[in-house]
Amino acid sequence: KEGDSGDGEKDGLTRPAEAGSAMEQKVVNDAVAYLRSLAEKRGRNADWAELAVREAASISSEEALNLGVIDVVAENIGDLLEQIDGLSVEVNDRELILQTSGLVIERLLPDWRSELLGVITSPTIAYLLLLIGIYGLVLEGYNPGAIVPGVVGAICLLMALYALQMLPVNYAGLGLIALGIILMIAEVMAPSFGALGIGGIIAMVIGSIILIDTDVPGFEVSRALIAAIAMVGSLGLMTIIWFAIRARQRPVVSGREQLIGARGTALESFQKEGEVFVHSERWSAIAETPVQAEQEIVVTGLDGLTLIVRAAGAHLKEQKNDRV
Template sequence: MKKLIFLFFVLTSFSYGEVVVANWNDPVSPVMADYIKRVVEKAEKENAKLVVIRLDTPGGLESAMRDVVKTIMNTHIPVAVYVAPAGARAASAGAIITISADIAVMAPSTNIGSASPVQMTGREMDETMKRKIVNDMVAFVRSIAKEKGRNPEVVEKMITQSLNLSAEEALKKGVIDFIASDINQLIEKVSGKEIKKKNAVIKIDLKKDEKIVYVEKDFREKLLTILANPTLAYLLLMIGFYGIFFELYNPGSVIPGVIGAISILLALYALNAIDVNWLGVLLIMLGILFFILELITPTFGALAVSGVIALLIGSIILIDPHSPYGDIPLKVIVPVVLFSSAFFLAVAYLGLKAQTRKTATGKEGMIGKRGTAETDIDPKGKVFVEGELWDAYSDEPIKKGDEVEIVAVEGLRLKVRKAQV
């Protein structure tokens, strides 16, 4: 009986046979590459039968697009890219991702194409550089189209002539495999289809009531999606340059420098110059730098607040929550950030307090101290202060034994007055 229970457990643990669905309706970015990789890894772990990427994108970064294509082509699980819902598009980099899928599907009233490479600024490229990029892209998509059994001539025109096709035209010209109104119809049409992948023929065996698992973007991916928008990347880069320039032109302005530094880091990530882990590390270092600068040049909390923000964001995005080791929970991040903030603010307060405190040594340290008149002082006499006998004078008569207060130190002579009660 125990053996049967164990066998049932093993079968249910490793034979999920589900369809895993990813939704992406933003520009193609490093975040998309990470998200699709996470979804595919989940599907591999759960032994899923099919991964569906429901896509609606205006395009995006070429480097991120290539990462997505690599993920699709290097998994042993069949991947379908589904341009949906009605009104959606797979433009530019999105078109190439769709073509690279094992099964390319579009919903009615959608379109695909316009994959000509452009600069992030939207300006025309130098003809020589454009020709090199176009030729490289054409070779890339033609090789993919041939491997996936799609029409390479039509796909090439998407790059060289910005060809755009409706779902019906794409199906007719051999760019996609079929049209489906929804996920259920997609599953129905793809069931029984055989695909060639990684030197093997895979038959997709799906049922009408197949379990569908939707994998949505987590908080970290949603945050990074906003930051990774190519248009926003360009704007952040320019804001960063202007902020740093203004800070150098007007040292001590603080806010422009802070905004500039953070903007440049975010732009470097959005441009795929640094990965998200390095972005987290650099933001944490920048936050600590802001705290230190707050101690050196107090800005009434402006740098401290900037440090808190940089430290918090950096800590949240530092570790991929879906890594084998897990993420850093907020219940750890928040106390650490609060402790760091409190520590640096306390040090700043103590430093400021020390700067405003009266000098405790030397001539300045004597002023305000009290002693006793050893003789009558009218106007001269002697006083006893902290175990020492001093010559003193006063503008008012003081009798022997009266308590006196030091007003000034003039060489080796003290100016005193009667101590106030």
């Protein structure tokens, strides 16, 4: 039944399959045979039932009433009960008389469990739960002991898997989403200047679009959500590339070059040899100028494993004396 009650209603059956192959033709013929037998048994219009299957025919409610496809046209449930009162029907080879006049209409609303299932089995919500679950477990793997990401991720992932098994899921789409996430994680672990990340974003977007395998309008993952996730992934990818480029352009500093010019603290007062604290390590040092305990020092050279240091600011005093 399509449309609201009253004039303009349409009755029709959607064709089960296009008769393009022998198997599809057999499905159509089986449906026609079943509906014709049912229509003839109930005194319906068997010819129109066949047209509804083979040609996807549809008619208005008044035409359906005139052709014997339906019994009554009702405005609402109350009107329907009034019109079918006293109607004779056959059930299990027994003839029954309907007594529907004065019946109380009781509406049963879904309980909280049904409401919850209705929410999580929405394709968009199931998709969002899937992403939260995967990323939550990934964050827990990067930060063992954080607990919260792991708990939230596990709960969301289980809810997503429950919802997806009730939906017409395209497993190729699910595989592309998983591949996309793996590629983006690989980009973070081993930066490839965007090659892995771009491939991951493309795979994830395509997988998200084809995730739900149905042509029903509106029964799909929100395109706006897919676009938003793709934008967030692209921004993250550009950030990773920017940091990778900066790391490549930064001059390599290690060994001797790393120590010369470094600042530290004298652990004792000494004029020749003593110990200093530089780069969170204790070093033996030779002083170019007298050094006091807890005084800031600057490394000016390296003699084997011994640092050559001077008191911070001592070279400034020498420059002033030279000018005088």
